Amino acid sequence: QPLQPFAQTSITNPDSVTRDHSVPFDVFNYRDSFHYSYDNFQFNGLSIPQLQREIVRRESLERVFVGFMLHGIGQSALVVFEIVTPQGNRYEGGDFYLLGDEFETPWEYDRLFKYE
Numbered sequence: 001q002p003l004q005p006f007a008q009t010s011i012t013n014p015d016s017v018t019r020d021h022s023v024p025f026d027v028f029n030y031r032d033s034f035h036y037s038y039d040n041f042q043f044n045g046l047s048i049p050q051l052q053r054e055i056v057r058r059e060s061l062e063r064v065f066v067g068f069m070l071h072g073i074g075q076s077a078l079v080v081f082e083i084v085t086p087q088g089n090r091y092e093g094g095d096f097y098l099l100g101d102e103f104e105t106p107w108e109y110d111r112l113f114k115y116e
Contacts, residue, residue: 003027004110012105065116066093071108072100081115 006013007022021033030036043051066081077100081093094115 001111005105005107063116065114067112067114069109070098070113072104072106073098074100074102074104076100 002022003024004022006018008019010016010019013019017034021027026033041048046054064083066083068079077098078095079098080095083091083093085091096115
């Protein structure tokens with residue numbers, strides 16, 4: 001499925017490059033799709049092969065995710081959440097940021113944002 005809001009009409013997204021390459025596989029092929037390259041492409045200090053090994057390692061462990069249907073709220077925000085068991089035990093869940101302001105174009109995700 002195309003990524004929103006990039007796949008929307010030229011009225012919402014006037015950038016034809018991001019609109020025409022809004023499918024995830026096009027985004028992964030950023031060199032050909034966006035004519036862009038990185039000097040050093042790392043995620044949290046890990047190279048792509050290191051990141052792949054870490055993903056495979058983590059997939060072997062028991063895990064849980066929290067799902068959010070995100071949408072614009074007209075301001076930036078830090079979302080902090082915790083996990084509460086049926087017995088009432090509380091655990092730190094995590095946090096993430098939403099960026100926005102009062103002049104932002106209305107937006108919403110069309111699929112669940114999963115925080116693992």
